[in-house]
Amino acid sequence: xxxxxxxxxxxxxxxxxxVTITCRAxxxxxxxxxxxxxxxGKAPEVLIYTAxxxxxxxxxxxxxxxxxxxxxxxxTNLQPEDFATYYCHLFNIYPxxxxxxxxxxxx
Amino acid sequence: EVQLVExxxxxxxxxxxxxxxxxxxxxxxxxxxMDWVRQxxxxxxxxxxxxxxxxxxxxxxxxxxxxxxFTISRDDSxxxxxxxxxxxxxxDTAVYYCTRGRWNAGGWYYxxxxxGSLVTVSS
Numbered sequence: 703x704x705x706x707x708x709x710x711x712x713x714x715x716x717x718x719x720x721v722t723i724t725c726r727a728x729x730x731x732x733x734x735x736x737x738x739x740x741x742x743g744k745a746p747e748v749l750i751y752t753a754x755x756x757x758x759x760x761x762x763x764x765x766x767x768x769x770x771x772x773x774x775x776x777x778t779n780l781q782p783e784d785f786a787t788y789y790c791h792l793f794n795i796y797p798x799x800x801x802x803x804x805x806x807x808x809x
Numbered sequence: 810e811v812q813l814v815e816x817x818x819x820x821x822x823x824x825x826x827x828x829x830x831x832x833x834x835x836x837x838x839x840x841x842x843m844d845w846v847r848q849x850x851x852x853x854x855x856x857x858x859x860x861x862x863x864x865x866x867x868x869x870x871x872x873x874x875x876x877x878x879f880t881i882s883r884d885d886s887x888x889x890x891x892x893x894x895x896x897x898x899x900x901d902t903a904v905y906y907c908t909r910g911r912w913n914a915g916g917w918y919y920x921x922x923x924x925g926s927l928v929t930v931s932s
Binding site for chain 1: 871914920
């Protein structure tokens with residue numbers, strides 16, 4: 703099974719900051735990666751799919767890049783609603799899997 | 810409006826079985842792949858499995874961790890998705906989400922999630 707390893711697991715940031723989260727796959731997964739944001743007590747919501755495609759309605763401060771085994775999610779100009787947990791997700795290669803998550807906390 | 814509503818969550822003892830139901834509305838259920846995802850208390854997301862649509866003959870895929878214990882099925886006439894869980898373990902304690910998947914421009918993502926159903930396995 704392919705493993706997705708996210709780093710860091712936690713990060714502290716301030717409103718207006720730029721943050722980057724990394725997701726590494728244990729083997730090449732082309733661009734079969736999506737990113738989700740989960741606010742406390744809520745279901746996750748998709749931000750990015752196919753590594754870099756911004757989901758309709760998601761603010762342009764979110765961007766994704768990468769292919770193969772290394773992927774990044776970048777959030778510029780961090781907003782209060784972005785303090786949440788972020789997950790990468792492998793699709794299209796079974797079994798599907800999620801990364802362990804990155805919690806973005808207010809500094 | 811698309812809605813996914815899970816039901817059936819309960820407190821059960823280790824070794825027991827439980828079936829969760831996800832009732833869908835607001836879209837053509839039979840057209841979509843449907844997945845189950847769970848989240849243990851304070852933990853991350855775990856993909857459990859998938860059932861494809863009628864065009865792909867309702868074939869299924871499972872996570873290694875639950876293969877052989879969990880079974881996903883659906884009844885398109887009732888707009889319902891099911892998760893049969895057998896031989897439950899304490900570590901199966903989690904909120905279970907029903908999700909709708911969507912292919913778009915060569916990519917896949919979950920565009921709708923249910924509110925979740927809590928399953929607690931404890932003696």
